[in-house]
Amino acid sequence: xxxxxxxxxxxxxxxxxxxxxxxxxxxxxxxxxxxxxxxxxxxxxxxxxxxxxxxxxxxxxxxxxxxxxxxxxxxxxxxxxxxxxxxxxxxxxxxxxxxxxxxxxxxxxxxxxxxxxxxxxxxxxxxxxxxxxxxxxxxxxxxxxxxxxxxxxxxxxxxxxxxxxxxxxxxxxxxxxxxxxxxxxxxxxxxxxxxxxxxxxxxxxxxxxxxxxxxxxxxxxxxxxxxxxxxxxxxxx
Numbered sequence: 001x002x003x004x005x006x007x008x009x010x011x012x013x014x015x016x017x018x019x020x021x022x023x024x025x026x027x028x029x030x031x032x033x034x035x036x037x038x039x040x041x042x043x044x045x046x047x048x049x050x051x052x053x054x055x056x057x058x059x060x061x062x063x064x065x066x067x068x069x070x071x072x073x074x075x076x077x078x079x080x081x082x083x084x085x086x087x088x089x090x091x092x093x094x095x096x097x098x099x100x101x102x103x104x105x106x107x108x109x110x111x112x113x114x115x116x117x118x119x120x121x122x123x124x125x126x127x128x129x130x131x132x133x134x135x136x137x138x139x140x141x142x143x144x145x146x147x148x149x150x151x152x153x154x155x156x157x158x159x160x161x162x163x164x165x166x167x168x169x170x171x172x173x174x175x176x177x178x179x180x181x182x183x184x185x186x187x188x189x190x191x192x193x194x195x196x197x198x199x200x201x202x203x204x205x206x207x208x209x210x211x212x213x214x215x216x217x218x219x220x221x222x223x224x225x226x227x228x229x230x231x232x233x234x235x236x237x
Contacts, residue, residue, distance in 0.1 A: 020108055022189045023137050023216065024051050027106065028058050030135065030186070030218060035059045039103040042067065044092075044124065045110035049077025052087050055106070065102075067092045098127045105134040111169060112140035112154075112161045121176035125223055134178070134221040137185055141166050144215035146207055153201070166217060173221050177228055181220035187212055 039061045043052050046066025056064060064087045068074055077089040105124055114120050124134055140147055142165045154161045170180045191208045202208035 020050070021054070022187055022212075023108060023185060024054050025058070025189075026185050026187050027108070027135055027137055027218060028055055030183075031059070031104070032133065032220075038062045040101065041065070042095075042102045042105045042124075042127065044105060044107045044120075045113070046077060046089060047073045049074075049080060049087065049089055051106060051108060053081070053085065056085055056087065062086060064088070065090065065094065067094055095123060095127050100129045100132075101127050103129055103132050105132070107134075107136040109137055109140060111136070111138055111164055112151075113159075115160075115162055117162075117164065117169070117172050118176065121173045121178070124221075125176045125178060128223045130223055130225050132223050134219075134223075136219045136221070137216060138164075138166070138169065138219060139211060139216040141169070141215075141217070144211055146202060146211045146215070149203060150201075169219065173219070177223065177225075178221040179224055179227055179231075181222075183218055183220075184214070185216045185218040187216065 037060050039059075041052065041055065041061050041064045043049075043055075043064065043066040046052065046068045047070070049066050052064040052066050055061065064085075066074075066077060066087065066089045068077075068089070069091060071091070074089045074091070081087050081089075105128055111117060128134060140150060140161065142163050144150075147163075151161045151163070166182060170182065174180050191205065191212055193205050198205055198208055202211060
């Protein structure tokens, strides 16, 4: 029997809303290994926890941990967690002392928030199991022509954004030990127009479509110690 495909309407039906659902569903569909239901998952930068709830609905997991520095968001994530969901939420301190603990790690648009990206890469490499995978979306990068506008908005909102190129991110995570891959995030839903919000966030509907379908990227980071050893031997010849 063919598994029923997921649509955004399914997310709304279980009470998950927000502008990131389009990207969340696309990222989940790109997971490479077969689903077992025994996966232990980390969502780094979890916000209100919607991603893990959606992931568990689309691909049931054994346990999920969402971490975020925003304690108010974590409180909301705990409030919105449904009974029986194997999900917990905490600050990044929860990762201290963990080694090779997670099968998968996910992040939605967090790199622009991180000043010390090499330390984050090393931390996530440490807590990921061998042959585990980390999927991270990134639209806030310097190759995106809309990024200067978005960066200014973030600064006006009191945020401190950091500039990274796609090659910088790839190099940092490769140096931490990861195999690194990159592709456009295959989004398959409409960009919804609002006369004020669209103009403020993206300047125009056409630019919103461009940034969504051309510049929203999906990084693939894999911890594979055997591959790393063979790769280093090959390149040392």
